[in-house]
Amino acid sequence: MPTSDLLRDHSTAWERATRHPFLLGVRDGTLPAGAFDTWLVQDHHYVGDLLRFQARLLARVPRPAQAVLAGGAVALVEELAWFEELAGRRGLDLEAPRLPATAAYAALLERLDAAAVPAAVTALWAIERVYLDAWTVAAPGAQEYASYVAHWTAPGFAGYVDGLAAAADALGGRHDDVVREVLDAEVAFWDTAWDAA
Numbered sequence: 001m002p003t004s005d006l007l008r009d010h011s012t013a014w015e016r017a018t019r020h021p022f023l024l025g026v027r028d029g030t031l032p033a034g035a036f037d038t039w040l041v042q043d044h045h046y047v048g049d050l051l052r053f054q055a056r057l058l059a060r061v062p063r064p065a066q067a068v069l070a071g072g073a074v075a076l077v078e079e080l081a082w083f084e085e086l087a088g089r090r091g092l093d094l095e096a097p098r099l100p101a102t103a104a105y106a107a108l109l110e111r112l113d114a115a116a117v118p119a120a121v122t123a124l125w126a127i128e129r130v131y132l133d134a135w136t137v138a139a140p141g142a143q144e145y146a147s148y149v150a151h152w153t154a155p156g157f158a159g160y161v162d163g164l165a166a167a168a169d170a171l172g173g174r175h176d177d178v179v180r181e182v183l184d185a186e187v188a189f190w191d192t193a194w195d196a197a
């Protein structure tokens with residue numbers, strides 16, 4: 001299975017993108033609320049960028065990968081609405097500009113438009129799998145973060161990640177380079193919010 005090979009062969013980079021100080025701070029409660037808020041605003045930008053990438057990729061994939069990607073796109077729209085509600089509650093300014101790591105990740109997503117479909121679907125799987133794994137490292141999370149951690153480790157999300165793995169595996173091939181790029185972008189993204197702490 002290509003995706004399980006990728007997990008095994010990139011385990012060091014995977015670990016860097018998941019056992020990150022930001023996530024350990026969520027777990028033990030040492031992450032300052034301001035750093036979490038900075039991250040939330042940037043992730044709101046990111047989810048919008050990811051939704052646009054996913055919509056473009058949806059147009060290129062064969063059936064039945066379309067069903068998986070379409071379901072995920074709906075979930076991203078709901079995620080944006082959830083962020084907007086949070087912004088009201090936490091007093092976030094969602095109009096704050098993208099930080100460099102967010103802009104660089106958006107540029108990576110745009111470059112993936114030019115990648116062959118199997119590589120692009122594998123990249124999308126890596127994006128979601130590493131995010132699920134990252135929040136699983138933080139689980140259950142300190143009291144003030146526990147509801148967020150639960151949101152990003154919900155069984156429905158894990159099921160979606162399995163669906164993406166099945167879609168990527170069905171398309172076949174080995175796509176080490178895109179996985180490496182995704183993992184580096186994830187580390188840079190956590191670094192940015194951690195540096196704001």
Ligand code: HMH
Binds near residue numbers: 050186
């Ligand atoms: C940085 N990576 C980042 N944010 C996300 N929301 C996801 C992945 C998955 O949706």
